[in-house]
Structures are given as structure tokens and as C-alpha cells.
Amino acid sequence: xxxxxxxxxxxxxxxxxxxxxxxxxxxxxxxxxxxxxxxxxxxxxxxxxxxxxxxxxxxxxxxxxxxxxxxxxxxxxxxxxxxxxxxxxxxxxxxxxxxxxxxxxxxx
Ligand SMILES: [Zn+2]
Ligand SMILES: [Zn+2]
Numbered sequence: 001x002x003x004x005x006x007x008x009x010x011x012x013x014x015x016x017x018x019x020x021x022x023x024x025x026x027x028x029x030x031x032x033x034x035x036x037x038x039x040x041x042x043x044x045x046x047x048x049x050x051x052x053x054x055x056x057x058x059x060x061x062x063x064x065x066x067x068x069x070x071x072x073x074x075x076x077x078x079x080x081x082x083x084x085x086x087x088x089x090x091x092x093x094x095x096x097x098x099x100x101x102x103x104x105x106x107x108x
Contacts, residue, residue: 006093007075020067022096030100034066038082040099041089 010023014031022030038061041047046056067080073090081087100106 006097008093008096011070011078020070024097024100028100028102028104030096030102030105032096032099034082035061035063036099037067037080037091038065038084038086040091040095041086042091042095043086043088045086045088 006024008022008024009026010021012021013019014021018033020032020034020037022032024030039056039058041056047054062084064083066083068083069081071079071081073079076094077090077092078096079087079090
């Protein structure tokens with residue numbers, strides 16, 4: 001059976017080491033800054049579970065935040081340990097894919 005799920009072929013730092021690069025296919029990659037990812041944390045402490053409203057505010061996230069580690073969660077998500085001690089967010093590949101701001105995705 002074929003499930004249409006977004007699974008990257010590669011996840012790693014960009015060449016300058018400042019951002020995270022997610023390679024979805026040979027032709028498609030997303031680049032995210034650590035801060036943008038931290039701000040998009042989908043955990044119950046950062047987003048209200050019931051209303052979907054964001055609890056986390058921009059001011060709460062340090063400009064120089066960075067991930068201490070990145071781990072795979074099953075085959076559908078990754079989890080970051082952030083330098084501010086936060087690590088409860090599980091970022092599904094669907095979420096990350098929907099955050100992609102490359103030319104192709106942002107023109108849709
Ligand atoms: Zn969170
Ligand atoms: Zn894209």
C-alpha cells in the first residue's frame with residue numbers, strides 16, 4: 001500500500017552551519033533558521049491544544065537559539081533539544097514541509 005507521507009532523504013546543517021537543511025527530494029529542499037523552528041514548536045506548552053493558539057511569544061525565544069541535538073521520532077517526525085532547555089516539541093515532517101518557504105512552495 002502506498003502512503004503519501006513526507007519523509008526527507010537527508011537532514012543536516014547548511015554549509016555555513018547556521019541553519020537546518022531538509023532535503024525532501026533531489027529537487028526540493030527546505031532551509032530553516034533554528035529560531036524559526038523553535039518559534040514553530042507545536043508542543044502543548046507552546047501552542048494551546050484546544051484553540052490552536054500560540055502561547056509562545058517571539059520575545060521568549062533568544063535570537064541565538066540553537067539545537068543541541070536532533071532525533072528522529074519514528075519515521076514521521078524529528079525532535080529537537082534546544083539550547084534553552086526546551087525539548088517537548090515533536091515536529092512532524094508534514095509540519096516541516098508545510099513551513100517550507102522555498103520559491104516553489106511560497107508561490108503556491
Ligand atoms: Zn514547545
Ligand atoms: Zn519548498
